[in-house]
Amino acid sequence: MSQDEVIEVIKQSGLRGRGGAGFPTGKKWEFTKASKDSQKYVVCNADEGDPGAFMDRSILEGDPHCVLEAMAIAAYAIGANKGYIYVRAEYPIAVKRLKIAIRQAEDYGILGENIFDTDFNFDIEIRLGAGAFVCGEETALLESIEGKRGQPRVKPPYPAQSGLWGKPTLINNVETYANISQIILKGSEWFSSIGTETSKGTKVFALGGNVNNIGLVEVPMGTTLREIVYDIGGGIPNGRDFKAAQTGGPSGGCIPKEHLDTPIDYESLKQIGSMMGSGGLIVMDDTKCMVCLAKFYLEFTVSESCGKCTPCRIGTKRMLEILERLCAGEGSELDIYKLEKLAANIQKSSICGLGQSAPNPVISTLKYFREEFRQHAIQKECKALECKAMSKITINEEKCKGCGLCQKHCPVNAIEGTGREIRMINQDKCIKCGTCLTNCPFHAIGN
Amino acid sequence: MDENLITLTIDGQKVKAKEGTTILQAAKQAGIDIPTLCFLKDINEVGDCRMCIVEVEGRRGFATSCIQTVEEGMVVHTHTPNVLEARHVILDLIISNHAKDCLTCTRSGNCELQTLAVKFNVLNVEFEGERTKHKVDNISPSIERDFNKCILCRRCIAACKNVQKIGAIDCISRGFESCISTVGDKSLNDVNCTFCGQCIEACPTGALHEKETINDVWVKLKDKDTYVIVQTAPAVRVALGEEFGMDIGTNVTGKMVTALKRLGFDKIFDTNTGADFTIMEEANEFVQRIQNNGVLPMITSCSPGWVRYIEMNYPELLPHLSTCKSPHEMLGAILKTYYAKKEGIDPKNIYVVSVMPCIAKKFERQRDELKNNDLYNVDNVITTRELSRMIKQANIEFNKLEDSEFDLPLGEATGAGAIFGTTGGVMEAALRTAQDTLTGKDLKEIDFKEVRGGKGIKKSKVNIAGKDLKVVAASGLANAKEILEEIKNKKADYQFVEIMACPGGCVMGGGQPIKSSKIQSEVDVRKLRADALYSIDEKSVIRKSHENPVINKVYDEFLEKPGSHIAHELLHTSYKEREKYI
Known part of the structure; x- marks a missing residue:
C-alpha cells in the first residue's frame, strides 16, 4: 500500500480520535503528511489521566504490539522515522511490557532500520510522564517530551504543522492506534459498518460507580447509556435509583435519567452537554449530591491545572471556592450566578482543553440539577445528605417499621428507641455519616 | 501594492498587514490598542494572560491576538460583549489574587495592571x-x-x-x-x-x-561631618527625564546637575570622567597584553552583571578579563585619595554616591576587592529611578530647572566617556586612545561606526597603526555566552572584546526608567537613549580620553602613568571564581 492508500483507508473507515475530542484520525494523518519537512514524529498519547479510567492501560498491558504496529503504519503513512510513546509512570506493568514489545519488534525487524527490507526506518522510544494530568493534553505532552515543564502551547499552530521540536508531529491516543491494524486488515468498510452515521467502530468504557458490574466494556458506538448501565452493568445496587452518569471524566458532564436512552456517540453526548472523553463512565445513584459531584471534579482540575493561563489558574480555583461554600451551607443565590459567569468565561478563554472543559461538570450539573444547587444556596439543604454541614437526617415515621437495623449500624449510638418502636435520631449525636440511610430496608430514612 | 500584503478587517476597518504579522500588531497599525499583560515584544509572546483575546468570525472560542497571525479575509472583533465580559473576568481574577496595595507600591503610576484596572474601571472585585x-x-x-x-x-x-x-x-x-x-x-x-x-x-x-537605598543618602546629606560626593553614569542623563514626562532620549545633564546641587550634595562629579580613566588604564593594559604576549582577547570589565556572570560561569576565562575597575569605582578610588588629599578632607568622612542605570552596581560596590585603605571606593549606589524619587521627594520641579555644569575638576569629561553607556561605546572609546597611542598621532578618524547600533554581537576589523585588529562588542548575556564559548573552544581570533550584561548596554540597564510593554513595542527605547549619548559625544570639544586635561593632570600629579604601581593599587582589581548556588 502506498502512503496515500493507507491514509485513504483510515479516512474511509471514519475512525475518530479516542482520546476525547473525536477529531477524524485520517484527516489528522493527511494533514501531518501534507506538512513538508524532512523530520516528522509519531507520538502515542498513553498519559491516561481521567479518574477511574484504565482503557489504555489494559491495551498496553494486554497487547502492546497493536500500538507499536499502528505507530509504524502511521509513521510510514506520514513519512516519519521516529516515534515516542508518552506513558504515565504510574503504569509500571504497561511500561515494562511496552519495553519488551519494542525489543521484540526490533529483533524481528518490524522496528528499526530498513523495515521489511524497504527503505522505511522507524524506531520508538518511551517517555515517562511524571503524573501531571495536563500532560495528556497534546501540546503539553509535547513540551514534556522536550524536557520542559508540562504546559500547553497556544494552538494554532497544531502539532501536525509544528509539534515536537517544531517538527510536524502526529499524535494519537492508545485506543485510536489499537484500531488501526484491524482497519488495515479487515478494511474500512468492515470498520464503518459498526457504529452510527458519524461515530464509527466501538468504544471502550471504564464503567464504575454505583453499578453492579464494574469494569471495562467495549460497545459499538450508538449503544445507549441505558443498555450499558442496565444490560451490561447489571443496574444500580441496593435497589436504588439511577440519578446520573458522568462521561468524559473531569472534562465531561453528567447525563441525567431523562437522557438514559441517548445513543453514545460523539455528537449526541456533546448535544446533551457531556462529551465522549477518553472513556470514563461513572454511574451515580440517588444518594449522590450533584453539587458535591461538581466540587469533586473541580478539586481535580484545580490540582491539575498547570497554572499557565489566568482563567484556568485562578478561575477554576474561584469556582471550587464557590462550590465549597455551597456544600458548606454558606453559599447564596449570587454564587450560582457567579459560577455560571466564571464557567462560561473560563470555557471560552482558557488556552487548552483542560481549562476549556474544566467548567463542564458544573455547567452540566447546573443544567440538569439546578434545583439541587438552589436548595444548597437558598434553603441550605442537601437532599442527598452528602453535604454534611447542612444535612439533617430524619426518620420518616410513616415508613419506619421499628426493625432497629439503623440503630444496630449507627457508629455513634445516635438512634433512640427500643423494640418495635419508631426510631428517632438524636441530632446532637448524629455525625451524618449516612450509615443508617443505606441500611434501612424500608427507605424510611432521609432528609 | 505589495502582493504579500494580507487584507483583513479589524473592528470594521480594513487593515493590510504583512504575512506573519500578529493580529495584535495589525490592530496597532490601524490605531487599535488591544490590551495585553504578559506580552512583551520579541521577548514574551506566549498568550498566557488571555487579556489580548479577540473574536475571529467563524472561529470557535477566542483567538490569542498576540500570537495568532493574520489571514486573508479574517474578520476580527476586539470588543464584542463576549470579549469584553471575558476580559473583565480575567482582569478581575488577576486582581483577586494580587496584593492590591497600590498606595505602598513602587510601581504605582507605572504599573500595567493598574493601568488596565483604570481602563476597565474595576470598582470592586467580583471573584x-x-x-x-x-x-x-x-x-x-x-x-x-x-x-x-x-x-x-x-x-x-x-x-x-x-x-x-x-x-x-x-x-x-x-x-x-x-x-x-x-x-x-x-x-x-x-x-x-x-x-x-x-x-x-x-x-x-x-x-x-x-533594593532602595536612598534613605541612607538622605541621612548622609544631612550629616554635617560627612562630605557627600555624587557621580552620575553616562546612561543616567539620557533617561532620567523620562521619569518627569520628557521624551525618551532627552539629554537632561544640566537639569540633573542642578537637581543634585539642590539635593545638597557637596560635589557633583561625572562618572564619564571615571570612564576616561578607565580608557587610559584599559588601553594601556591592552597595548601591554599585545606587546608582551599577554592573554588575548582582552575583555572589558565595566559591567558588574557581566563580571558576576563570568565569575560564576566561566571562571577559567577570568584571565581574559581586564583588571580595570569600572569607571565609578575608579573615580571613587581617586576621590578618596587624590581628591581628598588635595582638598584636605579625611577620606573616612567622604561618602561617595553613584547614580547608575544598573542594579548590579549595588552588588559590585560591596565587593571586598573594591576597597582601598579599608574604605569602599563607593559607599552607595542608587539607580536612575531612585534619583528621580529623591528629586520628587525634595519637591524639586525638575522640568523647570536651569542647566548647570558638573563640578571641577572631576566633572570634566570627554565624548569618549559619554558613549560608555551604550553597547560598543567602551570599545570605540578605547580604540580612539589605542590608535593615537600606537601611532603617536592625533588621528581625526575617530568614529568606529561598525561597533555602533543595537545588534547583540558586532564583529569588526579595525586597522590601527598598520595592524589589523579583530574586535567584537557583545551586549546581553546570551551573546556574551556565545563569545565566551568561542574563546573557550579556541575559535575566537579577536584581540579585544567588549561585553555589557544588558542588551543594548547601560542605557537599557536594570536601574533605568521602566517602559511599559506598549511603549517597548512602539519605539526603540535603546536607540533613542543611545543616540542621545552619541549626540553628547559629537558635541564634545574633546572626544578622546587621553586628551582630557583633568586626566592628564591627575596622572602628572598623582598616578604617574597608566599601569603604574599606584594606578594598579587604586584603579585595578581582581576577580574570583564564584559559586552559582550557595
Whole structure:
C-alpha cells in the first residue's frame, strides 16, 4: 500500500480520535503528511489521566504490539522515522511490557532500520510522564517530551504543522492506534459498518460507580447509556435509583435519567452537554449530591491545572471556592450566578482543553440539577445528605417499621428507641455519616 | 501594492498587514490598542494572560491576538460583549489574587495592571477568594522580589531565560500555587542570578524592584561631618527625564546637575570622567597584553552583571578579563585619595554616591576587592529611578530647572566617556586612545561606526597603526555566552572584546526608567537613549580620553602613568571564581 492508500483507508473507515475530542484520525494523518519537512514524529498519547479510567492501560498491558504496529503504519503513512510513546509512570506493568514489545519488534525487524527490507526506518522510544494530568493534553505532552515543564502551547499552530521540536508531529491516543491494524486488515468498510452515521467502530468504557458490574466494556458506538448501565452493568445496587452518569471524566458532564436512552456517540453526548472523553463512565445513584459531584471534579482540575493561563489558574480555583461554600451551607443565590459567569468565561478563554472543559461538570450539573444547587444556596439543604454541614437526617415515621437495623449500624449510638418502636435520631449525636440511610430496608430514612 | 500584503478587517476597518504579522500588531497599525499583560515584544509572546483575546468570525472560542497571525479575509472583533465580559473576568481574577496595595507600591503610576484596572474601571472585585502567600526576598544587595504582587505573566522568566540565557528564575508548583522562584526556592542572592535587573525592566507590576537605598543618602546629606560626593553614569542623563514626562532620549545633564546641587550634595562629579580613566588604564593594559604576549582577547570589565556572570560561569576565562575597575569605582578610588588629599578632607568622612542605570552596581560596590585603605571606593549606589524619587521627594520641579555644569575638576569629561553607556561605546572609546597611542598621532578618524547600533554581537576589523585588529562588542548575556564559548573552544581570533550584561548596554540597564510593554513595542527605547549619548559625544570639544586635561593632570600629579604601581593599587582589581548556588 502506498502512503496515500493507507491514509485513504483510515479516512474511509471514519475512525475518530479516542482520546476525547473525536477529531477524524485520517484527516489528522493527511494533514501531518501534507506538512513538508524532512523530520516528522509519531507520538502515542498513553498519559491516561481521567479518574477511574484504565482503557489504555489494559491495551498496553494486554497487547502492546497493536500500538507499536499502528505507530509504524502511521509513521510510514506520514513519512516519519521516529516515534515516542508518552506513558504515565504510574503504569509500571504497561511500561515494562511496552519495553519488551519494542525489543521484540526490533529483533524481528518490524522496528528499526530498513523495515521489511524497504527503505522505511522507524524506531520508538518511551517517555515517562511524571503524573501531571495536563500532560495528556497534546501540546503539553509535547513540551514534556522536550524536557520542559508540562504546559500547553497556544494552538494554532497544531502539532501536525509544528509539534515536537517544531517538527510536524502526529499524535494519537492508545485506543485510536489499537484500531488501526484491524482497519488495515479487515478494511474500512468492515470498520464503518459498526457504529452510527458519524461515530464509527466501538468504544471502550471504564464503567464504575454505583453499578453492579464494574469494569471495562467495549460497545459499538450508538449503544445507549441505558443498555450499558442496565444490560451490561447489571443496574444500580441496593435497589436504588439511577440519578446520573458522568462521561468524559473531569472534562465531561453528567447525563441525567431523562437522557438514559441517548445513543453514545460523539455528537449526541456533546448535544446533551457531556462529551465522549477518553472513556470514563461513572454511574451515580440517588444518594449522590450533584453539587458535591461538581466540587469533586473541580478539586481535580484545580490540582491539575498547570497554572499557565489566568482563567484556568485562578478561575477554576474561584469556582471550587464557590462550590465549597455551597456544600458548606454558606453559599447564596449570587454564587450560582457567579459560577455560571466564571464557567462560561473560563470555557471560552482558557488556552487548552483542560481549562476549556474544566467548567463542564458544573455547567452540566447546573443544567440538569439546578434545583439541587438552589436548595444548597437558598434553603441550605442537601437532599442527598452528602453535604454534611447542612444535612439533617430524619426518620420518616410513616415508613419506619421499628426493625432497629439503623440503630444496630449507627457508629455513634445516635438512634433512640427500643423494640418495635419508631426510631428517632438524636441530632446532637448524629455525625451524618449516612450509615443508617443505606441500611434501612424500608427507605424510611432521609432528609 | 505589495502582493504579500494580507487584507483583513479589524473592528470594521480594513487593515493590510504583512504575512506573519500578529493580529495584535495589525490592530496597532490601524490605531487599535488591544490590551495585553504578559506580552512583551520579541521577548514574551506566549498568550498566557488571555487579556489580548479577540473574536475571529467563524472561529470557535477566542483567538490569542498576540500570537495568532493574520489571514486573508479574517474578520476580527476586539470588543464584542463576549470579549469584553471575558476580559473583565480575567482582569478581575488577576486582581483577586494580587496584593492590591497600590498606595505602598513602587510601581504605582507605572504599573500595567493598574493601568488596565483604570481602563476597565474595576470598582470592586467580583471573584474574591483565597490569595497565594509568598515571602518577600530582600536578601540580595541589588534586587527585591515580592511575589504577592506577581501576576504570573512570566515576562521576567523570558527576560532571564531566553534573552539573557541565565534561567535564575522559573515557574515552580502548579495551578493556583504556581509561582516564580529559583533553584531550591532560594534567595536570588544565593543562586545564579547576575543582578542584571532585566527582570525588573520586564515586570509589569511591583513584584520586582531594586533594593532602595536612598534613605541612607538622605541621612548622609544631612550629616554635617560627612562630605557627600555624587557621580552620575553616562546612561543616567539620557533617561532620567523620562521619569518627569520628557521624551525618551532627552539629554537632561544640566537639569540633573542642578537637581543634585539642590539635593545638597557637596560635589557633583561625572562618572564619564571615571570612564576616561578607565580608557587610559584599559588601553594601556591592552597595548601591554599585545606587546608582551599577554592573554588575548582582552575583555572589558565595566559591567558588574557581566563580571558576576563570568565569575560564576566561566571562571577559567577570568584571565581574559581586564583588571580595570569600572569607571565609578575608579573615580571613587581617586576621590578618596587624590581628591581628598588635595582638598584636605579625611577620606573616612567622604561618602561617595553613584547614580547608575544598573542594579548590579549595588552588588559590585560591596565587593571586598573594591576597597582601598579599608574604605569602599563607593559607599552607595542608587539607580536612575531612585534619583528621580529623591528629586520628587525634595519637591524639586525638575522640568523647570536651569542647566548647570558638573563640578571641577572631576566633572570634566570627554565624548569618549559619554558613549560608555551604550553597547560598543567602551570599545570605540578605547580604540580612539589605542590608535593615537600606537601611532603617536592625533588621528581625526575617530568614529568606529561598525561597533555602533543595537545588534547583540558586532564583529569588526579595525586597522590601527598598520595592524589589523579583530574586535567584537557583545551586549546581553546570551551573546556574551556565545563569545565566551568561542574563546573557550579556541575559535575566537579577536584581540579585544567588549561585553555589557544588558542588551543594548547601560542605557537599557536594570536601574533605568521602566517602559511599559506598549511603549517597548512602539519605539526603540535603546536607540533613542543611545543616540542621545552619541549626540553628547559629537558635541564634545574633546572626544578622546587621553586628551582630557583633568586626566592628564591627575596622572602628572598623582598616578604617574597608566599601569603604574599606584594606578594598579587604586584603579585595578581582581576577580574570583564564584559559586552559582550557595
